[in-house]
Amino acid sequence: MIRTHSPATVYGYRSMLPGLFQSVLGEENFRKTVFDRLAPCGTVYLVSHKNIPTPDGLRAMLTMANAQYKALIGFLACSGMRIGEVLSRKWSDVEVRPDGYARVTLRAGETKARKPRYAFLTRETVLWLRTFTIWLGVKSEWVFPGENETKALQYGTALEQIKRLFDRNGMKDNGPEIFTPHSSNAESRT
């Protein structure tokens, strides 16, 4: 069998099929027991390991990045937020404190754990965000607007640029050991 997707992806896709078959074929023409027999649920295990960038590696990335990605990487690195959570932030979620640092609000429906929470940004990151906004020259409700300022920056675009910065600074994927924007979430735990 050709393996094209990770076990976790296969597990996720497989879980969607019964609902699809029931809707398309009708409940009387679909039986879960037959489905389970013909397409048994495999074991789910992780096939990749997220590498954590070193502080020097992170500094190298920040030094190389433009205003937009300096702000984005800074945001990821000091808040420990997931990339999707960062890209979906609006300016109304960011409260800059009198001391210069900021508190970011995440509502329950927007988080993986389905619990409301707050994250914090250093004064340095707030400064980079301000620089980025000036550099952008366009007002948007999104902290990281996309090409069209009425929409947020796309995950795929951000992923490609951040991967390039990892790569150019010597942080290359090595088999199952990978560098991803999610590495900052793992980094923040340490």
Place this chain on the structure above:
Amino acid sequence: MRKAGLDSKYVSAIIGHVNKLQSEASYLDWTEIEKEWVAKCEQKLTWLADSTLLNRLSEEKNKTANLESLLSMALSPAQIEKLKEFIAGEIKR
């Protein structure tokens, strides 16, 4: 954040880690978490040297402003002028 000395429970709360601490998520004191994060992590999560210098500069400016306001309460305008002249003379020496 843990390496900076922030409580493990607070780190999990900030990054939204899905783990056994879920049961405690409703009882978090976010004011305390924010205070601890500022005290322990704000400086440690500042990555570039020029930002560190900017932070120090801003702190020094705040200290100077506080000192100036204190002096303006304690001394008369003439005394403040004399003090400024004295400091300028000391710096020249």
